[in-house]
Amino acid sequence: MSLVLDLLASGMSTPEILSDYPGLQEADVLACIAYGAEMSRERYVEIPAKSAL
Numbered sequence: 001m002s003l004v005l006d007l008l009a010s011g012m013s014t015p016e017i018l019s020d021y022p023g024l025q026e027a028d029v030l031a032c033i034a035y036g037a038e039m040s041r042e043r044y045v046e047i048p049a050k051s052a053l
Contacts (some may be wrong), residue, residue, distance in 0.1 A: 001032050001035055001036075004017060004024070004028070004029055004032040005032055005033070005036050008029075008032075008033070014026060014029050017029060
């Protein structure tokens, strides 16, 4: 997954990647992009403060 994202970031197009890696399909490249987008989202988890006793 990171390889495909690295290739895209370096300027390779999807057709170039598919040509160099014939085992991949366009859907695989799109899945890598979606994964990268999901991993870049900030997550906020609300942690309730304990009440003082």
